[in-house]
Amino acid sequence: MSELRIGVVGAGLMGADHIIRIQNRINGAIVTAVVEPDEGRAKSAMENAPAAKWYPNVEAAIADKAMDAVLIATPGQFHEPVLLPALAAGLPILCEKPLTPDAASSLRMVEAEVATGKQFIQVGFMRRFDAGYENLRSLISSKDQGELLGLHCAHRNPSVPESYHNDMLIFDSVVHEIDVVRFLTDSPIETVEVKHMKRNSNNHSGFSDPILVLLKTKSEVLATVEMNVSVKFGYEVKTEAVFENGIAEIGRTSGMTTWFNGQISTQEHMSFKTRFAAAYDSQIQRWVTATKQGKIDGPSAWDGYLAAAAVEAGVKALNTGTLQNVEYAAKPDFYK
Amino acid sequence: MSELRIGVVGAGLMGADHIIRIQNRINGAIVTAVVEPDEGRAKSAMENAPAAKWYPNVEAAIADKAMDAVLIATPGQFHEPVLLPALAAGLPILCEKPLTPDAASSLRMVEAEVATGKQFIQVGFMRRFDAGYENLRSLISSKDQGELLGLHCAHRNPSVPESYHNDMLIFDSVVHEIDVVRFLTDSPIETVEVKHMKRNSNNHSGFSDPILVLLKTKSEVLATVEMNVSVKFGYEVKTEAVFENGIAEIGRTSGMTTWFNGQISTQEHMSFKTRFAAAYDSQIQRWVTATKQGKIDGPSAWDGYLAAAAVEAGVKALNTGTLQNVEYAAKPDFYK
Amino acid sequence: MSELRIGVVGAGLMGADHIIRIQNRINGAIVTAVVEPDEGRAKSAMENAPAAKWYPNVEAAIADKAMDAVLIATPGQFHEPVLLPALAAGLPILCEKPLTPDAASSLRMVEAEVATGKQFIQVGFMRRFDAGYENLRSLISSKDQGELLGLHCAHRNPSVPESYHNDMLIFDSVVHEIDVVRFLTDSPIETVEVKHMKRNSNNHSGFSDPILVLLKTKSEVLATVEMNVSVKFGYEVKTEAVFENGIAEIGRTSGMTTWFNGQISTQEHMSFKTRFAAAYDSQIQRWVTATKQGKIDGPSAWDGYLAAAAVEAGVKALNTGTLQNVEYAAKPDFYK
Amino acid sequence: MSELRIGVVGAGLMGADHIIRIQNRINGAIVTAVVEPDEGRAKSAMENAPAAKWYPNVEAAIADKAMDAVLIATPGQFHEPVLLPALAAGLPILCEKPLTPDAASSLRMVEAEVATGKQFIQVGFMRRFDAGYENLRSLISSKDQGELLGLHCAHRNPSVPESYHNDMLIFDSVVHEIDVVRFLTDSPIETVEVKHMKRNSNNHSGFSDPILVLLKTKSEVLATVEMNVSVKFGYEVKTEAVFENGIAEIGRTSGMTTWFNGQISTQEHMSFKTRFAAAYDSQIQRWVTATKQGKIDGPSAWDGYLAAAAVEAGVKALNTGTLQNVEYAAKPDFYK
Numbered sequence A, B, C, D: 001m002s003e004l005r006i007g008v009v010g011a012g013l014m015g016a017d018h019i020i021r022i023q024n025r026i027n028g029a030i031v032t033a034v035v036e037p038d039e040g041r042a043k044s045a046m047e048n049a050p051a052a053k054w055y056p057n058v059e060a061a062i063a064d065k066a067m068d069a070v071l072i073a074t075p076g077q078f079h080e081p082v083l084l085p086a087l088a089a090g091l092p093i094l095c096e097k098p099l100t101p102d103a104a105s106s107l108r109m110v111e112a113e114v115a116t117g118k119q120f121i122q123v124g125f126m127r128r129f130d131a132g133y134e135n136l137r138s139l140i141s142s143k144d145q146g147e148l149l150g151l152h153c154a155h156r157n158p159s160v161p162e163s164y165h166n167d168m169l170i171f172d173s174v175v176h177e178i179d180v181v182r183f184l185t186d187s188p189i190e191t192v193e194v195k196h197m198k199r200n201s202n203n204h205s206g207f208s209d210p211i212l213v214l215l216k217t218k219s220e221v222l223a224t225v226e227m228n229v230s231v232k233f234g235y236e237v238k239t240e241a242v243f244e245n246g247i248a249e250i251g252r253t254s255g256m257t258t259w260f261n262g263q264i265s266t267q268e269h270m271s272f273k274t275r276f277a278a279a280y281d282s283q284i285q286r287w288v289t290a291t292k293q294g295k296i297d298g299p300s301a302w303d304g305y306l307a308a309a310a311v312e313a314g315v316k317a318l319n320t321g322t323l324q325n326v327e328y329a330a331k332p333d334f335y336k
């Protein structure tokens, strides 16, 4: 199958990051267009996308048939003027969250998509792809520990830029929990309420954070969200789920910790396939990349020989019960 | 840049797994040849490699110019007859561990490679690509906690197939620690000794495991390796490093746990870029794959609208200090 | 100094437990009176207090000069009629929480104590004596991580008896957090609000739990308290503290876990004195108890000999670098 | 029952510590004699034992009938001359480890005790009283996870005094594992072997540590002991037990961590009785001590009143669903 030709709209931080991702880590896709009014920014991002062409606006890229699909990475207020022509052109779209900044404009996008008769738009709520949230959602829908009763979420940032302002606490940050609470519970959010914790003096932008947001779903699950953008220690996103019979937490360990039946547990691997999945992927990806440059990027034949010599001594040690010295040939200059 | 055309030699468990990996997760590479004497096994694996052609032996694939590079995934005793023609053909090679089963044959491979004047061979010691081992190696070479004094390794499998036999404890399993101990210490292993723990009656193959292997490097680091292939609970590979001033452990948590200066610590994220790296990659990869099939595979525009409506209520709740109800339009049948 | 003679008022669950504690684990005190209208219950508890005499009411015990101090372990509504005569008699009092069930009666107790001119009453908010809360309070007052901004508390019980009813969520259970939030913040609670999580069907008493209680202190710290009395998995009491620069949590590990400067940490011991403090205490206490019964309760001289023999071999192994067999004399029947 | 009158022999670090323990935390015992040739050291320790009398040697204390039982806290080489007269006098003895420094003298002690016809001697291997070791021993004898196959022990000290020398690695430090390995396995140690890790340059005493001691029991359990006395980070004593079906570790968390059936688990409390056992004990002990001094040492009646006022508001908040302000009376000067 040929490569999917992607046009990335917006070459700021997120756009530039997505370009690197598609070029270096995503299989079966290639960046062929960068849509960005600022030519300097576009050209800088395009250093990581040798096959891409620059377009100042999405209409020009569409007219040029420059892409099979669109990834929108501009700020939310600029999504609508990209979404509409892309939908009109019948292009699949991955649109960074939020879809648009308010409900009325989002509903217009929904209506525009419905009018095409096909689902073209996917929204970039990437938490749904995080293993922790996936595990937690499965646990909730399994009802293994009874009904879900509540969620305690925390979203903590070490700091935010000067440009970050009060309402962004909700529309830029809590929006993730707003999506994920519904994703986890499969029930719409019915009420929202905001409480203030004591103000953090690290926040130099004048507004008051952290806040505590109370979300209640139609299914009566109460979710508390601590939204905290100035807490220097690090970046933490976690959710503790309260079931009728137990507790589960994600985001603090890899995977999930559970409090069930008097035991606090995390899951152990059962095979090297999961334990070393990332290592295998990384090994092959780095080898592919190095090979294209006429190099290797990992253990050499000499490493293989050294291991073979020690293994041979090891087998002898195993079979004789005695200490074995390992003898090695001299290392060729070639490997130095 | 065009795709690297890979010939996979051996379509058993590991080979079939690598084919899926290259097709689905590795960027910039494609499987174009499957070299495997057993036609049925080859054809079965090739279901995941639509662009691949079957060859009964590596010479045929080379003659056909079927590949730019070779990935060898046969058992170790069959590596030499593949390595030699591939080297002769000037093909880059990723060779699953071990390079070959004994020191004499491994040294022949080294000599054959040296004779070509270029490094073509990389050996598949994939642990070097595991984040834990990478972190630990950096810590050791930094000498932040003084010299490394010893390593306590454990390699635990729930069970092994009937065909697994005594010497494989060393050449198939401990071989990983043999490579990684040298990788971590940058010093060759000088002596090997094997002790027996009490025999595990879960082991139905007649030999005695678990064993304790003592490896001593030239740099005087003593490594203990518990090799345990019958301990039902799960699959665990871990290493505890003893420094002059502290302790570090990998393989039990993601990343590394340290015992330094009276504190037991793991590292926290400092940015969403690391916290959600895997989620972003997974999101884009699944979207690319779905898009090629004319679908989406993630949150829809309707999800985007629902979030926008709740965000709007949330901003109002923030600014008024009151509880806000969230109102939604009716869900179009289109999204049901 | 002679033993403090304690009168325990109430021989129900808590009272009986305190009697055992004072007799078996508390140094310098002895139970000399059990005040309890139910004679059977009194006599049953007195099996663990051989020096105690039974009194049907506190006035009788006071008249008999039966005690130097009073420990009140009856339900809260019966505290006032014990507190007043004990205060009048000038007896030191440890009064289980709550002091009394409502503010007006508590204020009367305060006024009665003030009138005596001396502090006789201590209230049994035992969380203040928990190492976790002590550590957290020190951290808060140190301001090492900036100001405290908020607290997330959870108090989870596997189940409660049928007699437990709705208001007890607050006056019997949340009362602990009400005290401890003030203890931690050194600031009075100014507002209280209660939200409901989805109802737990494990709760067969008809009321709705879990609840979320929002406490705001005068110092503007917001504390959330999940009060959950039907969550089968176990008994958990934890508090997560949100500071300007970091996070600390108590109640999940022994001691405290901190999220500071990109590190998630717990404290390591620095000496055997803390690592084995409880073991030393337990050893001596059990030896004292056994000695009074003409027995030992721990390793015997024979154990001491066996260790000496192995140590001797070990020193030889250390000094020769060889494997040493350990030889033992035959075990005397005496130790069998 | 009257207090057990204990004579403490040796008023060095350990002896002085035991005196404080018996006076302040041990129920039913009192220090009535301090046996110590160094009068200054004796008098200093006796500041914590107001009822004790000083004796320069044990014979004098015995002649004076100064004690009901003896606690020996001198170095091991001085135990025999105290043990023999104490045995002759028929006094119960708690003897700090080791019983004596070598096997021959230990066997003499055993024979002397056997000759009395009664067990008078208990040896101070206090690890047997540690909750972790107790849990692990129960798990081993239950055979719930199959047979025990091996043990990995580590005993790590931040540093040792200048006077600490090579053989003390075994007779002073590893002696604990020598006892506890037999305690855990109920099988004598048959062979001992010592390996060296790389030397720690923190060790200024000239000998080489850390060492790895291999202990093999008659039951074929192999125990590895890392003995490490110069590793600055802290004090850690841990044991990892390898069973046929799983793994258990003690000494890193409170209690025990297990790797069973694909789950990594620690035990949760099921009741406040275990969760707050130490807090209850501490509360009562501190109250008893304060009461004897005419004080309280914990929450006052005023704290009780403040809680009652907030509880009252909380119950109202629960029953009305509204935010409640808490009103307080003015604080009497009396409590300031």
Ligand SMILES: [Mg+2]
Binding pocket: A022, A023, A024, A025, A026, A027, A028, A029, A030, B027, B028
């Ligand atoms: Mg790509």
Ligand SMILES: [Mg+2]
Binding pocket: A027, A028, B022, B023, B024, B025, B026, B027, B028, B029, B030
């Ligand atoms: Mg590929």
Ligand SMILES: [Mg+2]
Binding pocket: C022, C023, C024, C025, C026, C027, C028, C029, C030, D027, D028
């Ligand atoms: Mg007592």
Ligand SMILES: [Mg+2]
Binding pocket: C027, C028, D022, D023, D024, D025, D026, D027, D028, D029, D030
């Ligand atoms: Mg005492």
